[in-house]
Amino acid sequence: MTDNRNMILAIVLSLAVLLGWSALSSHFFPTANPPATKTVDGKQVPVANPTASPASNAPKALRERALVLAEAPRVRIDTPALKGSINLKGARVDDLTLTRFNETIAKDSPPIRLLSPGGAKDSQYAGFGWTGQNIALPTADTVWTPSASTLTPATPVTLSWDNGQGQRFQITYRVDPDYMFTVEQSVANTAGGAIAVQPYGFISRDGVSKDPDSWTIHTGPIGVFNKLVDYDINFSTVDEAGNAGVARSSTGGWMGFTDKYWLTALIPDQAATVQAYFRVGADRHYQADFTLPATIVQPGKAVRTTARLFSGAKEVNHLDRYEDTLGIPNFGKAIDWGWFEVFEKPIFKLLDFLFKLFGNFGVAIIGLTVIIRGLMFPIAQKQFKSMAGMRAVQPKMKALQERWKDDKQKLQAEMLNLYKQEKVNPLAGCLPILLQIPIFYALYKVLLLTIEMRHQPFVLWIKDLSAPDPLTPVNLFGLLDFTPPHIIALGVLPILLGVSMWLQFKLNPQATDPVQQQMFSIMPWVLMFVMAPFAAGLQLYWLTNNILSIAQQKWLYSRHPSLKQVEAK
Structure with missing residues (x-):
């Protein structure tokens, strides 16, 4: 009867963990990118177009993009990373595609379109100009x-x-081989009197980002003001501000709109006093803009100001390079690294190095796991020895629990004395777990945020390590022509991960509390469901780590058979 009650309690607690995690994860821990493949006629094929374009909820397009582009004369943009054009009507940069990134993994997938003219679907564009009085x-x-x-x-x-x-x-545009435009504005005054002009720049977009704004990923309005990153501004705060807009004053800095992987940002003169705004108009038409102080231009004189426009992919090395070489404060934080940046950046750098070395990102993740396990080898050895010792003293622990079950204080004292006599530490196994938490979370963020990991294949059916494992026995590994619901779509990697966790728990000391025993017996399968929606790369890391842990523990037993013999007794 007691065993049945313990089992029921363990199942209830496990369901609470599973359902509670599902409710919280979408906001605090988004699991992965949308699936890169789907089952069609029993085969895995690329998804047509999940969330490729940077805007959504936009007003219905009035005209086709090609028609809008043909309505005005244009200057072509042609760089190794960008293709597009500048609209000569209004001097707007409103046509830009990223040649290095496609919308999907399909061979014929079009490149990512980041900027589109007003009146077209998902319009987003940038421009520069002047305000003033008594002047055309x-x-x-x-x-x-x-x-x-x-x-x-x-x-x-x-x-x-x-x-x-x-x-x-005059507006002079320069562009580098990547994503940075340098924009020089000048006004020459040949009239008889002085004039006052005030330079400005703006980014306009229709609709909010298709990438959700969450505790882990910031999307939407973003800026650095007085060298501090402002992640508190989002589309909802701009909506609430209404006509007044969200205002910021700063010396230099930058502002714009970010999606998970893409950024369009204005970078004014870093020595200038800047007044920045985020505004919203009809049909959720958003704008980020800045103005500089008014300048008096005397007769026969000219005034010049220089700003920059970034429009492209948030590649880590490019952002960091612009921050260092151009003096753009905290430009690398356009990627929302969060509190664990001190772990995440080194993890990314190492993964990037291993990827360039091996040419396969899955192999790079395995290599990363081996390196981390190698660094933690001495600590893990102490952990395994401690766990083996705990297994050996379990009969004595149970005897003490039975003898002093009515005297908790005496039981605690006797247990501490037993640990001291047997030279075991029940907390020794916690240190490797605690060290793994920031590493695991850092890898989670790297897979979730960095575009370098997007659409990276591994082997066989795994075409995108930043998306969940698409192959599941629920549809007989694709033989049945349907895509199972999210909650039961257990991929091959999560199943292998559950098996590896079960094997690992079997090697660990058994808990003395019956409820804990039942929980540990169920937990691997609960975690299997919890991990199923996460990126395949994260599952690969955990699976590799578990396999190495099991192998290390087996090796320890082979080197020290007395530990196994003591456990058997």
Whole structure:
């Protein structure tokens, strides 16, 4: 009767863990990218287009993108990383695709489109200009004259416009081989009187990000003001601010919109006093903008200001390089590393090195696991010896528990004395587990956040290690033409992980408390379901770690057979 009660209690607790985790994980610990493949006619094929474009919930497109692009003259953008164009009507950068990244893993998948013109689906664009009084200024309808037809890393393009009143406006665009534009604005005053102009820059987008904003991943409005990263601004806070917008004052800094993998950001002169805003208009049309202080331009003089525009993938090395070489404060924190950055960045650097060494990201994860286990080998040896000792003294522990079951204080004293006599420490096995927690979480964040891990294959059916394992026995490994629900879609890797955890628990000392015994017997299978929605790369790490732990413990027994003999007695 007692055993049945213990089993029922263990099952109830396990279900509470499983259901409670499912309820909390979507906000605090998003599990993985959307599946990269699906079952069609019994085969795994690439998903057509999960969440590729950077905006959603946008107003219905009024016109096809190609029609909108053809409505105005343009300057082509052609770099190793970017293709697109600058709209000469309004001098907007509103057409940009990333040549190094595709929407899906399919061979014919189109490149990621980051910027689109206003009036097209998922529009997002950037521009620069001036405000002022008693002066004719360029507007969104102004058609600029370019100095060249194509912008490349070797050929900058200057856009010019004369207002016919003695002022000539110019915007010079330069671009590097990656994702950074340098934008120089100038106003020359040939009129008889002084003028006052105020430079600005803006990013406009329709709709919120398709990537959810959570405790682990920040998406939406983002900025660095006075060298501090502001993750507190999101689409909902901008909505709540209404017409007033969310305002920030800063010396230098940067601001823009981020998705999980993509960023479009304005970087003003780092020495200038900046007034920044995040605003929302009709149909959830959002804007990030900055203005600089007004400048008086005397007759016969000119004024110039320089800003930058980043629009591209959040590749770790590129962000860090821009931060260091261009002096952009905390630009690397466009990736929301969180509190464990001190672990996450080294884990990423090591994984990136191993990936370049082996050419396969799954092999790199296995290599990382081997390195970590090697560094922790001495600690793990002490852990296993302690656990073996705990197994050996269990009969004596049970005898003490039976003898002093009515005197808890005496039992505690006798147990401590037993540990001292037998030279065992029940807490010795906790240290490796505690050390693994930040490493495991760091790898989780690296797989979740870094674009370098996106769409990286391993072997056979695993085409994307940043997505869950797609192969499951629930549909007979793809022979049945349906995709099972999320909660029961146990992949091969999670099943192997559950088996490895069960084997590992079998080698550990058995808990003396009956409820704990039942919990430990069920826990591997509960964790199997918990881990199933996570990235396959994370499952591969844990599985490899468990296999190495089991092998190390077996090796310990082979080197010290007396431990096994003592346990048998």
